Amino acid sequence: MTDERPPHKPGPGPVPPAVLRSLDLAVMKRIESLIPGEHLTPQTGQGTELAMIRPYHPGDDVRHLDWNATARLQEPYVRVHVGERALTSWLVLDVSASMQFGTADRRKADVAEGVALAIGHVATRRGNRLGVMGVGAGDTRIIRPRQGRYGLLGLLAELRRDGGAPDGATLGQALKGAAAIGRQRGLVVIVSDFRGDRDWAAPLQELRARHGVLCVEIVDPREQELVPAGDLWLVDPETGRQVHVDTRRRKIRQRFAAAAAAERDEVRTAIRRAGADHLVLSTAGDWLRVLAGHLRRSEAALKAGNPGRTAAVNRAAGR
Known part of the structure; x- marks a missing residue:
């Protein structure tokens, strides 16, 4: 994220190491809350999250004996854990022509690149896998989930593509594809400006039924007012399409602002109806601190609403 860029492609901007470390912790906590544990499967197995304590049966591993329960109940008891697995994350990245717009500190594509790199930085740790879908510039490009650095290399290759083709697949088509290939429960991060047809609303609901979903909406100030x-x-x-506008007319500016606000309200309503998490980032200001703060607040809210281990295990088991 420190590569030198030409003036017309300023990039996502400088990322202080302290902020990146804070984001690292926040994203990891958010991932762990979406897939309870580090990371849980519906079955019992090797892990650190306790599922139950039951009487010992011949053949059980004696290393799993719970000595406190055994001493208290005067018969052998063993600890049964919830199995853990590597988390598979999918990054759906909008690289359409509208993402090249930007009138503030940087383009929307630059903010999207920064978000993708930040998410990719933590989504490939500890053996977790990251897959990438680039949508909006020609045919949808799919990079299958890979572990560690390989997932990041695939992400970087996608980010360096030249976007802007007007005949690319829509976001709704991309989400249908993500639901089809993302069979294993995981995390899906959608980075887009959510402009154009809202054919993504129904696929987003289907995707949310199986996965944790974070929708990162990128906006620019000039898109909301003239x-x-x-x-x-x-x-x-x-x-x-071209439109001639006399921006000196107050009524036109007011109508534009009202229409833009109504459009964003419809996007927020659709995302909220699907049950996905929603974050809005602007091309103006420090997008990274906003991202980290949002994830920390979301984690605190989830802990307040579901503090028990039993609920975590039930969510992992789909109950």
Whole structure:
């Protein structure tokens, strides 16, 4: 994230090591809350999360004897743990033409790149696997989940692609593909500006039924309101459609702001209805601190709402 960039591609911006370490901890806690434990399966097995204590049966591993329960109940008892597995994460990255827009500190694509690198940094630790789907620039590109550095290399290769093709697959089609290939319960992070057709609403609900889902919405201030800059030609980067606007007219600016706010409200409602977590990041300001703060708050809320081990095991077992 420290590569030198040309002026028209400033990148996600400097990332202080202290903030990255804070983000590392926050993301790991968030992953552990979405897939309880480190990370739990529905079956019992080797792990650190206690499932139950039961009487000893011939053939049980004596190393699993619970000596406190044995002494208290005067018969052998063994500890049964919930099995752990590596977490498989999927990053659905929007690389469409609209992501190249930016009027503040950087482009939306630059913020998306920073989020992808931050998530990828922690999603490939401890043997966990990361898969990448790039959508919006030609055919959807799929990089199968890989462990460790290999997953990050696949992510970097996707980020270096030249986006902007207007005939790419839609986000809804990409989410259908993610649901089809992401059979194993895991974490799905969707990084997009959620512009255009909302064909992603139904696939998002289906995806959320099996996986933990975090929707990271990237916005730019000029997408929400117009400034009185005189006559402007506005171009839709996805379709090439052009519109002439006289931004000196107050009514036009007010109508634009109202329509933009209504559109974002519809996006928020669709994501909330699906039950996915939602975070909005702007091209202005320190996006990384906002990301880390959101994840820490989400983790605190989850702990307050579900502090018991039993509930964690039940969620892991799908009950």
